[in-house]
Amino acid sequence: MKTPTPTRRRIAALALAFAFAAAALSPVVDPSPSPAQADNPIVQTVYTADPAPLIHNGRLYLYTGHDEDGATWFDMRDWRVWSSDDMVNWTDHGSPLSLDTFSWARQDAWAGQAVERDGKFYWYVPVINDATGRPAIGVAVADSPTGPFEDALGRPLVQNGEIDPSVFIDDDGQAYLYWGNPNLWYVKLNADMTSYSGAPTQIPLTTQGFGTRPGSSDRPTLYEEGPWVYKRDSLYYMAFAAQCCSEHIAYSTAPGPTGPWTYRGTVMPTQGSSFTNHPGIIDYKGGSYLFYHNGALPGGGGFARSVAVEQFDYNPDGTIPVINMTESGAPQVGALNPYVRQEAETIAWANGVETEPSGEGGMNVGWIENGDWIKVKGAAFGTGAATFDARVASATGGGAIELRLGGPTGALVGTCNVPGTGGWQTWTDVSCPVSGATGTQDLYLRFTGGSGYLFNVNWWQFAT
Ligand SMILES: [Ca+2]
Numbered sequence: 001m002k003t004p005t006p007t008r009r010r011i012a013a014l015a016l017a018f019a020f021a022a023a024a025l026s027p028v029v030d031p032s033p034s035p036a037q038a039d040n041p042i043v044q045t046v047y048t049a050d051p052a053p054l055i056h057n058g059r060l061y062l063y064t065g066h067d068e069d070g071a072t073w074f075d076m077r078d079w080r081v082w083s084s085d086d087m088v089n090w091t092d093h094g095s096p097l098s099l100d101t102f103s104w105a106r107q108d109a110w111a112g113q114a115v116e117r118d119g120k121f122y123w124y125v126p127v128i129n130d131a132t133g134r135p136a137i138g139v140a141v142a143d144s145p146t147g148p149f150e151d152a153l154g155r156p157l158v159q160n161g162e163i164d165p166s167v168f169i170d171d172d173g174q175a176y177l178y179w180g181n182p183n184l185w186y187v188k189l190n191a192d193m194t195s196y197s198g199a200p201t202q203i204p205l206t207t208q209g210f211g212t213r214p215g216s217s218d219r220p221t222l223y224e225e226g227p228w229v230y231k232r233d234s235l236y237y238m239a240f241a242a243q244c245c246s247e248h249i250a251y252s253t254a255p256g257p258t259g260p261w262t263y264r265g266t267v268m269p270t271q272g273s274s275f276t277n278h279p280g281i282i283d284y285k286g287g288s289y290l291f292y293h294n295g296a297l298p299g300g301g302g303f304a305r306s307v308a309v310e311q312f313d314y315n316p317d318g319t320i321p322v323i324n325m326t327e328s329g330a331p332q333v334g335a336l337n338p339y340v341r342q343e344a345e346t347i348a349w350a351n352g353v354e355t356e357p358s359g360e361g362g363m364n365v366g367w368i369e370n371g372d373w374i375k376v377k378g379a380a381f382g383t384g385a386a387t388f389d390a391r392v393a394s395a396t397g398g399g400a401i402e403l404r405l406g407g408p409t410g411a412l413v414g415t416c417n418v419p420g421t422g423g424w425q426t427w428t429d430v431s432c433p434v435s436g437a438t439g440t441q442d443l444y445l446r447f448t449g450g451s452g453y454l455f456n457v458n459w460w461q462f463a464t
């Protein structure tokens, strides 16, 4: 049984400062007036970095790193998984992979990517090999996109002191692992995805292939790190973090997976209060999306980053337009169905809460204090909801869930009282009447009660 730790830092509690902070950090952000409207960054409960999207069974899974609170370097110890089917409400799947997964890893749970092959999920990550003190790339495997992941090999897959693996499986089934900083490498993975054929091959970093870095003789091209390789139509793309520091995102294209690469330009300019950036590009439900990171959360910066997303359209010739960071993020695809069980940790914007593994499986929302709230964007109530049910637990005296529409102080359509249950993982169902919830609305679960932590929420569901 896990008890919320009162001393844990609550970054999201500062979210009211978000609009002001973000406006000061970047001149390019949307003029969104308040965090109630902002949907970027897409996670507010922890700092996240180095996004890597993956689509499985019609759902978009997002693999990220995790910057520790208060870090003064890239202090990263685990990786995180999130998912969405509408690009705005993101479900927290917790931390199914960490340094502890790799017995041979010492530190630096940095940028990786997960891919699916034959019903298994392979997550390639760089870590410091304890035996050598140098970066190596490990691979973890799972039967589910949300893990749990295990070390597939018990040793590094490949090690040459360089980082940032990206994996691409071509239409012919051949898989390629790309990585590198300061150089750029690829190797052909075997069909088992945990071994390779041939030796790692260096991709020539020419200015024709990767642009010209101004004022640098030791690194003449823009390529810095973080390759992201994919194929669209018959063209191969490599996006990458360019020109440290601060980095921007640039890209090159090639007629084949091994090149030759031609530099194509900037994807995302230097913006957003993090001196690194990292691309993850994918098509989903008819739209094209760039995942990246910035320092836009309260307390954010170069070592306290947050993953964000923008929707974009390729130009007719296949080139990528210049994409700016926004606070509004990607538009919602479809709507959320409030009449099926929704996890409390499915969130468009969280103010003041965090998440933790639930004793009932998955995650639950916790650290709930008076006035905290969760935004769920675009809930389709149709002709109207009659009741609201929630799965709750409280080691204290509980409180109440206010159901509001349009904003945290918007129209009140129901109030659900939550009793003390004798434990933070001692769960019970509560139910309450709802009136006035019709049409498609942004739903706010606003939590009220006395002082201190009030209760936890595992899931909720409306009924007609
Ligand atoms: Ca709180």
Ligand SMILES: [Ca+2]
Pocket (backbone or CB within 6 Å): 343, 344, 345, 358, 361, 362, 363, 364, 365, 457, 458, 459
């Ligand atoms: Ca849950």
